Amino acid sequence: MTILHEAGPEPRLEKARHIKYWTRCLKTFLPRQYTGNDSNRMYLAYFIISALDLLDALNTVSTGNERRDHVNWIYRCQHPKGGFRMWPGTDLGDRANDTNAKWDPANIPATYFALAALLILDDDFERVKRGQCLLWLQKMQREDGSFGETLVDGVVEGGRDPRLGYCATGVRHILRGSSAEPISIDGQTVRDIDVDSFVRCVRVAESFDGGIADEPFHEPQAGYTFCSLGALAFVGRLNTPDKSNPIEPNAPCDPHNVLKWLLSRQTELTDPDAGLDTEFHTAEEAPNTQHAEGKHVSKENGARDSKPIRQDPYQSVGSSIFDLLVDGAGMNGRTNKVADTCYAFWVGASLDIVGCVTLCNRAGLRRYLLGKTQHGVLGGFGKFPGDLPDLYHSYLGLAALSLAGSDQVKRLDGGMCLSAEARGRLPGLWDAWAVEGPTTT
């Protein structure tokens, strides 16, 4: 209590400014700088809709007619043969034919984000080409169990990483619940994806240090770890520190090591310019060294001999917990990297999925987000302290804040990255489609 008092009151979410930021994103053109993200518009759309939902402002900043237009735009991106595009930009309009159809494919992440946005907008899903989408989903899985991004000329294109696996299993979760048996949609029999081979595919990308990578032997990274855990939860094959999954195959193989790797991501290292030109340490400096080159020297002009420890690689921070609480502690995405707003979500949500979010330092995380990367004037969050806000970090910052226990944001469902309220609409859809939902979420 004393320490918290000394550290000053916790900064607040500038809620009105955030609502203003997102309303601007909803109602006016995004600046030209977003052109490089033109082909990611569906996920930008989902960020905007979901952020306003988390701020409990979606229905107050827009009219029913406007929201109907938004829903129509999402359906405008639906592919005639099932699935969704990222944006209307690939549609060849009245010149579309069988030979050029390959240049206008449905896209796996676009499909997940479109369905998630429809869920948040409380759409009835009646216009979703559900049977065709699930048939296409099956074709998007490769022999090795991985999922691709698009189907072009019969070839599954795109990476093999769990981002795509997460989105694909998310689509399955929304549109067929947990039904492993073939289901009938509009008289058509729709079989399930190959869950077993997908799980094996995640398993081989588990790293020796507890994190999960996009592919075997690549460096583990928090975003890929989230996608892997999230996908395993979607297909009901997740192991957690508390509970081994009774169904084989399952993953991760060592959930305690995953937990430790995730918690190791929390760091008080927040300055991205610190340590870019790190020099090799000489033996004379060891063992009591912190990287304190350049402007990043200890706040106490040298670390105290008896307390040399911070996991912070580059920067000597003061040696009392006082500093820690003042500065807050964000999350990095890989070992020995600096904190970044988005990893507060990737790590926080991973912990939420395995049921351990309270094991991280949530107060420190809130201080990092609210005191360091929240933009006090424009609203939104930047990637690093002092950065201008962008949609990606502003959304994930808000989502992370909910997981970190803020009462100023709606409760988030970490696994789906939308409000628990929106996810709560799924059982109603499953009932209407007469498919099984998972027994536990």
Next chain:
Amino acid sequence: MGKYADDEQWSDVVPLPTDEGGDNPLAAIAYSEEYEETMSYLRAIMAANEYSPRVLDLTEDLIDMNPAHYTVWLYRAQCLFAIDSDLKEELEWLNETALTHQKNYQIWHHRNLIVDKLDQCEGETAFVESMFERDAKNYHVWSYRQWLVRRFGLWDKGELEFTEQMLQRDVRNNSAWNHRWFVVNGQEGAAGVGDPDIRAREMKFAMLAIAKAPQNQSPWNYLRGITKKSGMSLAHLKDFAEQYASLDQPDNIHSSFALDLLADILVEEKNTKQAAQALDLLEKTYDPIRKNYWAYRKEQLGLPAAVA
């Protein structure tokens, strides 16, 4: 009017504008006229399935403005192969593009495709190293490096020495540590650290790195990885861990990772009382940021609550 509309060479093409479908589209962007025009011409020639040198010019323009466009890369690749374009020239263009768009996935995928087709990797490792000059932890570049090693069998061609150089520049570069793990253990059928000589060499390498900077998680993880993969008991590391964290000198702990390792070793030895002491030090003094986790680990020991 515009670059393409004014160009004789493109006069046969009727541009195909985008159709947002109605009012209030989501995430609409204030496109430049140049981008809108380029997209309209791109759609028109994609619709015609054209494969020609001018497709390369147009796709280059478009990629410059929107490198995340997922079908334009596939279209460009099909076009390159269809007109038998000079793939070395393509690589040169990619070198520049990669520098402007360092975090883009498609560029690296495209590079894979081209280098695979060329069936030779001359100059590629040097290019990768020039990328590391800018960002020594770029994920795409490390992934590409792994692909090169596998595709062209570079396992014994200086790759281990390369990881050493990278770690000499920054002993905390976890990407370089991970690459080392890959070089040692990633080859199909290789014993890796299962081989006693290799294991000894790698343990020594990690231990020397720890001596230089004890509060660096990467080599500690590397050491633990070795023991786990080769089925060794953690107890082999006890003396080493105690050099940096001894319970006899609780005020003189040099590495929280050593202390954590020691706690695990003590658990393995069923010495729960001392394990709790080590975890206590982490919680209260040496790693308070993770205090909830260390408290949780203490609970897992199943000791009476009195310890806390």
